Amino acid sequence: MADRRARAAEILVILRRNFRVPRLSSVADDPFKVLIRTIISQSTAERNTRRAYDNLSRSFPITPERLSKANAKKIESSLRVAGLYRSKSKIIKEVSKTIHESYGDSLDFIYSEPTEVARKRLIDLPGVGPKTADIVLLFCAKRPVLPVDTHVDRVSKRLGLVPSNARYEEVRSGLQEAYPPKDYFAVHMLLISLGRAYCRALNPLCQECPVREKCPSSKSPLMRKGPRSFIGREHHGMVGNYRLGPMRPSATVRKRSSQICRTRGRRAPARSPRPRSSGLPPSQAA
Numbered sequence: 689m690a691d692r693r694a695r696a697a698e699i700l701v702i703l704r705r706n707f708r709v710p711r712l713s714s715v716a717d718d719p720f721k722v723l724i725r726t727i728i729s730q731s732t733a734e735r736n737t738r739r740a741y742d743n744l745s746r747s748f749p750i751t752p753e754r755l756s757k758a759n760a761k762k763i764e765s766s767l768r769v770a771g772l773y774r775s776k777s778k779i780i781k782e783v784s785k786t787i788h789e790s791y792g793d794s795l796d797f798i799y800s801e802p803t804e805v806a807r808k809r810l811i812d813l814p815g816v817g818p819k820t821a822d823i824v825l826l827f828c829a830k831r832p833v834l835p836v837d838t839h840v841d842r843v844s845k846r847l848g849l850v851p852s853n854a855r856y857e858e859v860r861s862g863l864q865e866a867y868p869p870k871d872y873f874a875v876h877m878l879l880i881s882l883g884r885a886y887c888r889a890l891n892p893l894c895q896e897c898p899v900r901e902k903c904p905s906s907k908s909p910l911m912r913k914g915p916r917s918f919i920g921r922e923h924h925g926m927v928g929n930y931r932l933g934p935m936r937p938s939a940t941v942r943k944r945s946s947q948i949c950r951t952r953g954r955r956a957p958a959r960s961p962r963p964r965s966s967g968l969p970p971s972q973a974a
């Protein structure tokens with residue numbers, strides 16, 4: 689554990705040198721607004737989340753009462769850019785109705801209740817899961833919880849900070865043990881920044897990654913061999929214990945593979961064709 693904490697601390701120092709941590713006050717707002725924004729962000733890119741939230745706030749005041757009484761079709765059309773807009777619209781109406789009718793239009797219990805009690809009450813709201821609850825608790829009430837989104841989950845596993853098969857609660861408690869509570873917000877934001885800039889789900893940029901010296905996944909045979917590891921193989925990428933799924937070599941990798949093969953007098957592997965859409969539904973395309 690001491691080793692893991694020391695490595696976790698070194699990683700944090702490097703991340704702070706390479707990425708900016710936003711001020712907590714600039715992202716925390718009214719807890720109800722943070723809740724709605726987080727619901728919209730599920731399975732949605734940051735840019736589209738922002739656009740959908742802006743559309744919604746132009747159409748309605750973001751309050752439990754107004755959203756609970758809002759026309760569902762109008763909410764849907766505001767959220768269309770975010771994807772899953774029908775189910776998100778339904779969840780937003782339901783959660784707004786519950787907060788309006790059962791909580792007097794306020795989530796102020798997050799400031800007064802003990803953390804675990806407030807967390808449970810948030811998770812009991814319709815459509816609110818542990819990640820959304822943790823974001824509201826950390827961002828608004830500055831509670832000592834470390835939310836795990838898709839980037840935090842992927843990056844912390846590749847960095848070996850938590851087991852590769854850990855589920856939400858295990859990742860959260862593993863990171864909470866590895867870092868002191870004062871760093872939870874920074875760790876959350878910085879792992880997201882690293883995941884977006886370098887440690888992408890597909891084709892992570894390990895060679896350029898600022899924490900590669902501390903990352904066990906960067907030393908995996910696949911990563912060490914670089915482009916040559918792609919030669920002549922149908923390839924399913926593993927970075928450390930984290931499966932990336934089927935990967936197609938990038939244009940740069942294919943070019944370097946061809947150069948290596950020419951140098952060695954071998955034929956370059958055939959380029960794997962991109963699947964082309966026939967424009968027909970799958971049932972008719974065959």
Ligand code: SF4
Nearest residue numbers: 887894897900903906
């Ligand atoms: S070295 Fe590679 S696997 Fe490790 S954190 Fe960086 S991009 Fe991710």
